[in-house]
Amino acid sequence: MFIIIAGKVGIGKSTVCRKVLGLLRVVKHRCGGVITYKESDGKVIAEDVLTEARMTLAGLNGDYQGPRVGKYHLNPEGLAFGVDALNKGAGLPLFVVDEIGPLELAGKGFANAIGLINGRESGGCLAVIRTDSLQAFLPRFDRLPLVYSVTLENRNDIPLRIGRMLEPSLVIAEHDAAARGLAFRESLQASYSSSLRC
Numbered sequence: 001m002f003i004i005i006a007g008k009v010g011i012g013k014s015t016v017c018r019k020v021l022g023l024l025r026v027v028k029h030r031c032g033g034v035i036t037y038k039e040s041d042g043k044v045i046a047e048d049v050l051t052e053a054r055m056t057l058a059g060l061n062g063d064y065q066g067p068r069v070g071k072y073h074l075n076p077e078g079l080a081f082g083v084d085a086l087n088k089g090a091g092l093p094l095f096v097v098d099e100i101g102p103l104e105l106a107g108k109g110f111a112n113a114i115g116l117i118n119g120r121e122s123g124g125c126l127a128v129i130r131t132d133s134l135q136a137f138l139p140r141f142d143r144l145p146l147v148y149s150v151t152l153e154n155r156n157d158i159p160l161r162i163g164r165m166l167e168p169s170l171v172i173a174e175h176d177a178a179a180r181g182l183a184f185r186e187s188l189q190a191s192y193s194s195s196l197r198c
Contacts, residue, residue, distance in 0.1 A: 001169040002117065002125045002143055003162055006134050007150035013128045016150055017098050019159035020126060020166070021049065024094060029170045032089020033096035033126075034082045034110065046078055048085035049096050055081040069103050083112060090116040092123070093170040099128040105136055118142040124166040 007013045014037050021031055032050040036057060039045055046057040057079065058064065058072035066074030089095055095116065103109035117125050118141060129137055131149065138144075146165065148158050 001166055002120075002141070002145040003127070003165060004134070004145045004147045005126065005128045005150060005158075005162070006131050006147050007155075008131055011150050011152070012155045013130075013150050014098050016148075016155055016158050016162070017096065017126060017128050020162045021094075021096065023159060023163040024166065024170065027167070029094055029167070030092045030174070031094040031096060032085070032092035033094075033098075033113075034085040034089070035096055035098040036082075044072060046082040046085070048081070048088070050085065050089050050092065053081075057082060067103070067108065069109075074109070079109065082110060086110060086113050086116060090120070093174050094124045094126065094166065095120060097125075097127045099130070100137065101130050101133050105133065114140050122169070122172060124169045126162070126166065 005013045005016050014035060017035055018037070021035070024031060030050075032048075035047050035049055037045055037047070042060040043056050043063075044058040045054050047054045055078045056064075056075050058066075058069065058074045060071060060073075062073055064073045064075040064078075066076045066079060068074075086097065097110060097113040097117065100110055100113055104111045104113065113127070114137075117127065125145075127145070134147070148162060150158060
């Protein structure tokens with residue numbers, strides 16, 4: 001299941017994403033990827049969804065020497081941190097990408113997330129995209145996502161609906177991963193046992 005949370009700047013897309021994560025973590029689903037948010041001083045923080053480690057992704061006033069995106073300057077170390085979080089999280093039952101936008105359309109930032117989304121065979125994927133970038137991204141995905149548009153009127157109800165939509169695919173992915181692990185352990189045990197007989 002591939003779901004996109006879409007909406008205008010400042011409408012609460014990342015907040016909705018964070019609430020969905022919270023709901024799914026309560027029932028012990030494994031989640032990975034990156035989620036971003038703004039602090040009161042204007043800095044943008046990247047959080048590794050798996051480890052909950054954080055690093056500054058961008059700042060105002062030329063705090064960092066990375067590329068400029070709107071009024072922000074990217075922190076190259078923060079960007080590398082976010083890309084690493086995406087790579088680590090891509091194989092988990094729920095893969096989260098918050099947010100992809102104009103920088104990624106230009107092949108920069110978290111652009112690797114598009115390939116990671118397309119490479120997923122099971123589980124859930126939750127991506128945050130601004131409404132004004134959505135049409136440009138849709139052709140880049142191998143499958144058609146379910147799009148939830150966040151508004152002031154619905155943003156409190158959407159997290160539960162998205163969580164309910166994602167959960168069955170996460171249960172299946174976790175079951176498949178457990179079965180692959182069991183098959184691997186049985187194969188390893190059989191190889192070990194046959195080597196003892198030789």
